Amino acid sequence: MCGIWALFGSDECLSVQCLSAMKIAHRGPDAFRFENVNGFTNCCFGFHRLAVVDQLYGMQPIRVKKFPYLWLCYNGEIYNFKQLQKQFGFEYQTLVDGEVILHLYNRGGIEQTASMLDGVFSFILLDTANRKVFLARDTYGVRPLFKVLTDDGFLGVCSEAKGLINLKHSTSLCSKVEPFLPGHYEVLDLKPSGKVVSVELVKFHSYKDEPLHAACDTVETLPSGSFDLETVKSNIRILFENAVRKRLMAHRRIGCLLSGGLDSSLVAAVLLRLMKEINVSYPLQTFAIGMENSPDLLAARKVAAHIGSEHHEVIFNSEEGIQAIEEVIFSLETYDITTVRASIGMYLVSKYIRKKTDSVVIFSGEGSDELTQGYIYFHKAPSPEEAAEESERLLKELYLFDVLRADRTTAAHGLELRVPFLDHRFTSYYLSLPAELRIPKNGIEKYLLRQSFEDSNLLPKEILWRPKEAFSDGIASVKKSWFSILQDYIDQQVDDLLLEKAAEKYPFNPPRTKESYYYRQIFEKHYPGRSNWLPHYWMPRWVKATDPSARTLKHYKSAAQE
Secondary structure, three states, X not given: OOEEEEXXXXXXXXXXXXXXXXXXXXXXXXXXXXXXEOOEEEEEEEEEEOOOOOOOOOOOOEOOOOXXXXXXXXXXXEXXXXXXXXXXXXXXXXXXXXXXXXXXXXXXXXXXHHHHOOEEEEEEEEEOOOOEEEEEEOOOOOOOOEEEEOOOOOEEEEXXXXXXXXXXXOOOOHHHOEEOOOOEEEEEEEOOOOOEEEEEEXXXXXXXXXXXXXXXOOOOOOOOOOOOHXXXXXHHHHHHHHHHHHOOOOOOEEEEEXXXXXXXXXXXXXXXXXXXXXXXXXXXXXXXXXXOOOHHHHHHHHHHHHHOOEEEEEEOOXXXXXXXXXXXXXXXXXXXXXXXXXXXXXXXXXXXXXXXXXXXXXXXXXXXXXXXXXXXXXXXXXXXXXXXXXXXXXXXXXXXXXHHHHHHHHHOXXXXXXXXXXXXHHHHHHHHOOHHHXXXXXXXXXXXXXXXXXXXXXXXXXXXXXXXXXXXXXXXXXOOOHHHHHHHHHHOOOOHHHHHOHHHHOOOOOOOOHHHHHHHHHHHHHOOOOHHHOOXXXXXXXXXXXXXXXXXXXXXXXXXXX
């Protein structure tokens, strides 16, 4: 996990522009570098490093003797770099996993490069010999990337939007900073002046398709075409275990977020077992956050005791949560209601991990709810086919919501997040299964996933079959939801008259509640006029919901009601 930043064709002095790159210093607390591009005085790279792999030669932009005309700045992890080396006979000059991008590009061009990478990434690749700039981002947008391109060819690229919004240029950049689309690469021509022209934007991978890199995966070919339940359950276990195993690649200590829900518990249990198998020299640290006696804390405690992790509990009160709202919205670069709510707990637990432990590589359960139909409202889906379509829509938009939350809240504290549920091979297999196999059954969401691990003894039965609890609710007490605590506080901060006139002040995505108005106000303070970064609020479907919280839906059962 790092921070990448680059400019091409800057009219302003680069030493002034470089101040913008410091806005993402939190993403790489170990080192930073600015480097001008030879022969292009108005082009430069900026890089903030979190050293996770190859602590000696890991600085960027990466350049190797074999390809003196290639410059690479990337953020991410390429899990199959050793398999690709073996398959194509690449001769690496460093231990950096990202070096494979240079070799793949030299061998087969940008399309093959992006398609063959098994991992999470965003990158900027410059080829001065052919005067090309390439941008690319992984399938689900697990690693962030923003860009700004003006009409006169000035290009700015950065891991977070905050590194671009204050750039100086002769024309306005205001409305043009935008997220780079996941699963795409862009080709740009570099002119002698250092300015660029966009040539094409190409979608290189659709998450339903088995990725090209599956051909050189460590898992053998799975039985295909058979949807026999036992075969399906076995394949799910094999691919999920493989997803966790490949993510063990790190020279820094590994930890795991643990809410006590199904997803993070499965990740933690499989992770701990695999770490023991390869004789990792330290115990796995697991981290739970909540208010005193919250459902998440109690459930996480059970899981940690069952798997035998070194468990840490971070207890916070409503005042600490409320105080964090502004810095959380600044980190997130969004005003989405459910994202802000859920981010506060994740931000505070990340802060604890950074200050009180030496864990840096943090595993988490993001992506499972979207993939395995874990949200409560999936019980109301009109048909299995519509549920499958909704699942795909949620996966497509992950980069705007849960993946955004998970990246920014951990990156704000210099941690690197790993999300095995979003493994390309695992997701493409799960999405290939018949729609009726994937829907909730017997009133229980994620039924197939739970069933697949039923006989594994990885988790206590009551955790394996624990109903969905929204993260922003599970961290609070059963008596009063976190969203209710927030709303009570905000009710005193926002005047009724302000809310009445909200649509006039904020015509795009107008706030409909005091809570959303409060978040929007803070967002506009830091990112004025950029509300279009969020195309729409996250809300459940097929139900008449006025609030995104699971606890407002009829199907929801809290521990108190049971």
